[in-house]
Amino acid sequence: MGTSYRNVFRRIDLTTQRAEVEAAKLEGLKQEFSLSVEDVDRWVCDVKHWADTEKHITHGSQEEIQIEIDEIIYSIRRKKHDLYRQNDSSQTRQRKRRRLCELIKRLREKTVQYNAIPGCEQKIDIEAACSLCDDVILPWEVQGDVASLRLKRRLFDQVMLVRRLEEEKIIIVKEMTQHYQHLKNVLDKLDCLLGETEKMKFHNSHRELTEEGHRGLYCSLLHKCHILQQKLQAVTSTYAGLNSETSFMLEEDVEEESEDNSSPELSEEEFDTNI
Numbered sequence: 001m002g003t004s005y006r007n008v009f010r011r012i013d014l015t016t017q018r019a020e021v022e023a024a025k026l027e028g029l030k031q032e033f034s035l036s037v038e039d040v041d042r043w044v045c046d047v048k049h050w051a052d053t054e055k056h057i058t059h060g061s062q063e064e065i066q067i068e069i070d071e072i073i074y075s076i077r078r079k080k081h082d083l084y085r086q087n088d089s090s091q092t093r094q095r096k097r098r099r100l101c102e103l104i105k106r107l108r109e110k111t112v113q114y115n116a117i118p119g120c121e122q123k124i125d126i127e128a129a130c131s132l133c134d135d136v137i138l139p140w141e142v143q144g145d146v147a148s149l150r151l152k153r154r155l156f157d158q159v160m161l162v163r164r165l166e167e168e169k170i171i172i173v174k175e176m177t178q179h180y181q182h183l184k185n186v187l188d189k190l191d192c193l194l195g196e197t198e199k200m201k202f203h204n205s206h207r208e209l210t211e212e213g214h215r216g217l218y219c220s221l222l223h224k225c226h227i228l229q230q231k232l233q234a235v236t237s238t239y240a241g242l243n244s245e246t247s248f249m250l251e252e253d254v255e256e257e258s259e260d261n262s263s264p265e266l267s268e269e270e271f272d273t274n275i
Contacts, residue, residue: 008172008175008176008179009176011172012169012172012173012176015165015168015169015172016169018165019162019165019166019168019169022158022161022162022165023162025158026155026158026159026162029154029155029158033151035155040155040159043152043155043156044155044156044159046152047152047153047156048156062114062117062120065110065113065114065117066114066138066140068110069107069110069111069114069124069129069138070138072103072106072107072110073107073129073132075103076100076103076104076107076132077132077156077157077160078160079096079099079100079103080100080160080164104130107129107130108126108130111124111126111129111130112126122139123139124138124139132157176235179235180232180235180236183228183231183232183235184232186228187225187228187229187232190221190224190225190228191225193221194218194221194222194225197214197217197218197221198218200214
């Protein structure tokens, strides 16, 4: 079983464990504040609405910088949530991470700019703001219901984190499924080659291969088939440990990919690098 497969399995194991921990934290919050599912949905919408509320401000004013800081913070939180999407490639996620770094840098610049405003009495804790700590309250937020705002934002962040981890699990399982299907396709092609090699033993009239060469080729293919079968058994055993909902999705994915990968030819790359 290759290192890459073990790494993928470790990722889903760690992600599943963390998802369970964070989901338990979310349930704890709901119980602590007696929140129903409808309450949670409403609070999440409240945070989104608060971030999206249009404010009439003067260009270059303190209010404008406040709005920019609010928008950057909200954008960072949303992009962290969107970092793992089911259909995103690793290259796409790397792009998103770079964008996150750019936003955090911009947030730092704006908080420095805000603190430098003449007559600004309450300064922003720059490090706390850039780390997006749960207990960070910006100066202009103090004017509202601080406890309510802090709690709603805390709940919002926890909901987003749980959703992100669930999406990450789907991505990793899909990678495992693709790996399984790829190995299965290569094994099917090797079986075809074994059959053709067996026929060569009886129809090799021009003696393109000596008897010893034919036996060596056949044994080599048989050995590679054996290795692949072991890998497939390991992957199947791993799937057996996944929950039923995920396993159902895997079966659908495998069936769909079987239709897209039906070519009977075995490429040199598949032969050399996947066995």
